[in-house]
Amino acid sequence: MIKLFATDLDGTLLQNYSTILEEDKQAIQLLHDHNVELAIATGRADNEIQEIYRQLALNGHRVSQNGSFVHNSNNHLLLEQTFPNHISQALFHAIEENGINYLISTAEQTLLKEKTPFFKKYEDVFFFPLVEHREFDTEIGNSIIPSKFMIVGETHEITTVQKQLDQQFNGEVESYLSDPGCVDIVPKGINKGNALTQLLETIEIKPEEIAVIGDSFNDISMLQMTPHSYAISTADPEVKQHAAHIVDHVHQAVSDLQAKELL
Numbered sequence: 001m002i003k004l005f006a007t008d009l010d011g012t013l014l015q016n017y018s019t020i021l022e023e024d025k026q027a028i029q030l031l032h033d034h035n036v037e038l039a040i041a042t043g044r045a046d047n048e049i050q051e052i053y054r055q056l057a058l059n060g061h062r063v064s065q066n067g068s069f070v071h072n073s074n075n076h077l078l079l080e081q082t083f084p085n086h087i088s089q090a091l092f093h094a095i096e097e098n099g100i101n102y103l104i105s106t107a108e109q110t111l112l113k114e115k116t117p118f119f120k121k122y123e124d125v126f127f128f129p130l131v132e133h134r135e136f137d138t139e140i141g142n143s144i145i146p147s148k149f150m151i152v153g154e155t156h157e158i159t160t161v162q163k164q165l166d167q168q169f170n171g172e173v174e175s176y177l178s179d180p181g182c183v184d185i186v187p188k189g190i191n192k193g194n195a196l197t198q199l200l201e202t203i204e205i206k207p208e209e210i211a212v213i214g215d216s217f218n219d220i221s222m223l224q225m226t227p228h229s230y231a232i233s234t235a236d237p238e239v240k241q242h243a244a245h246i247v248d249h250v251h252q253a254v255s256d257l258q259a260k261e262l263l
Contacts, residue, residue, distance in 0.1 A: 039196065
C-alpha cells in the first residue's frame with residue numbers, strides 16, 4: 001500500500017507556474033482521505049511550498065530547493081545544506097564572468113542584483129517578491145548564504161553555461177535543468193531523492209511504499225526511488241525513461257494507484 005505521495009510543483013502539480021487543476025486538488029484530497037501522507041518536492045523555496053499547502057488546506061512534508069531543506073509535516077527541520085563560503089564566492093564570480101542572468105536563493109529569499117526588464121517576466125513565476133541586493137561581491141558568504149543559484153534564459157544558452165560550470169566545479173556542485181528556462185545549481189549531494197530518503201527514514205516508510213511524480217531533470221533522482229513512479233507526458237524523453245508510468249496530470253496518477261488498490 002502507498003503510504004506517501006511525493007509531487008513536484010512546476011509542470012506537475014502547478015500549471016503555468018501558478019494554478020492547480022480542480023481535478024488535481026480533488027485527487028490530493030482523496031490521498032488525504034486514505035491517510036496517505038503528502039510531500040511536495042520542488043526547486044522552489046520553502047515559503048512557496050507552504051503557500052501551496054495553504055491553497056490545498058492541507059499539511060504535509062516539504063522538500064525545498066531540490067533538497068537543500070527538508071521539513072516534516074510537524075515543521076521540524078530535518079536537513080539544511082548551503083554552499084561552503086569558498087564555493088559560493090567562486091560560483092558567483094564564475095557566473096558573473098559568463099554574463100548570464102541569474103538569481104540567488106537563500107533559506108528565506110530569492111535575490112537578484114537589479115530588477116531589469118528581463119526579470120519582469122519572472123516576477124509572476126514566484127509567489128513572493130524578488131529582492132534586489134547590489135552588494136553580492138562583498139556579502140556572499142557573509143550576510144548572504146546561498147543555497148541555490150539559478151541561471152535563467154534560453155535553454156541553449158543556460159545549458160551551455162551549465163556544462164562550463166559543471167566542468168569548472170567538477171564534483172563540488174550539482175546542477176539540474178529544472179525548467180526549459182532555468183538551471184538550478186545546488187551544493188554537492190543535494191537532490192530530491194536523497195532528501196526524500198532522509199525523510200522516509202524519520203517516518204519509517206519504505207521506498208516501495210511511496211509514489212512520486214515529476215516532469216524535469218531534477219525529478220529523476222526521486223523517480224528512481226520506487227516502482228510507483230510517474231512522469232508527466234510533456235517531460236523530456238530522458239526524464240520519462242526513469243519513470244514506470246507516463247500520465248498527463250497528477251490526478252491520473254492517483255487514479256492509477258486507486259485502480260491498482262494501492263490506496
